[in-house]
Amino acid sequence: MNRIIAIGDIHGEYEAFIKLLHDVKYDYKNDKLILLGDYIDRGKQSKEVLDKVMSLVSNGAIALLGNHEDMMIDSFINDNYHLWHSNGGDKTHKQLNDKIVYKYLHFIKSLPISYELDGFFFCHAGVDFSKPIKQQSKDDLLWIRDEYIFNKNTTDKVVVSGHTPVQMIKQALSIKPESTPIYGEDKIFLDTGVAYGGRLTAMDVLTKQYWQVEIKR
Numbered sequence: 001m002n003r004i005i006a007i008g009d010i011h012g013e014y015e016a017f018i019k020l021l022h023d024v025k026y027d028y029k030n031d032k033l034i035l036l037g038d039y040i041d042r043g044k045q046s047k048e049v050l051d052k053v054m055s056l057v058s059n060g061a062i063a064l065l066g067n068h069e070d071m072m073i074d075s076f077i078n079d080n081y082h083l084w085h086s087n088g089g090d091k092t093h094k095q096l097n098d099k100i101v102y103k104y105l106h107f108i109k110s111l112p113i114s115y116e117l118d119g120f121f122f123c124h125a126g127v128d129f130s131k132p133i134k135q136q137s138k139d140d141l142l143w144i145r146d147e148y149i150f151n152k153n154t155t156d157k158v159v160v161s162g163h164t165p166v167q168m169i170k171q172a173l174s175i176k177p178e179s180t181p182i183y184g185e186d187k188i189f190l191d192t193g194v195a196y197g198g199r200l201t202a203m204d205v206l207t208k209q210y211w212q213v214e215i216k217r
């Protein structure tokens with residue numbers, strides 16, 4: 001295997017996603033690709049992003065569950081769409097009409113909430129370090145913010161996550177809120193806020209080389 005490439009939150013930005021895969025020169029035979037969740041909502045092309053994610057998974061990519069996909073499933077299970085719609089799901093719901101939505105719900109239900117490879121632990125939002133890595137709840141892995149971001153990583157894994165835009169983390173740390181990934185010895189943050197005027201990022205976590213796509217609005 002040549003590279004382990006992780007991609008942060010896509011949020012319906014299909015064109016940026018396609019351009020990023022092209023720029024990375026992703027090769028499913030030699031690279032491991034791990035998508036960190038939140039494929040849908042906010043952007044215009046959630047359906048197209050999901051179609052692409054499904055085809056990548058059928059060729060060996062790992063796609064993790066994000067809290068937005070989880071909200072979507074919960075909406076249909078409980079027949080209550082308020083939370084999902086108020087988080088940008090209204091647009092997605094219009095794209096995924098009743099005739100086709102079950103295919104996507106079935107796919108989303110199959111997505112794992114974490115993935116481990118070569119000393120890296122991948123999940124959508126992060127890890128609650130007050131508990132062992134095996135005892136993380138789905139809520140921790142999909143929703144956690146500050147307790148993960150600002151606490152010391154006490155596990156022996158490098159945690160790779162999306163979910164909280166790096167701009168928010170940098171603002172909290174009083175550093176210039178550029179749309180570039182944050183990475184250190186023990187954590188890698190890859191949500192560079194493409195849905196908020198930032199960029200979409202892919203990183204080879206082995207070398208820390210990264211690629212970014214900005215969308216013109």
Ligand SMILES: [Mn+2]
Binds near residue numbers: 009066068124162164
């Ligand atoms: Mn998220």
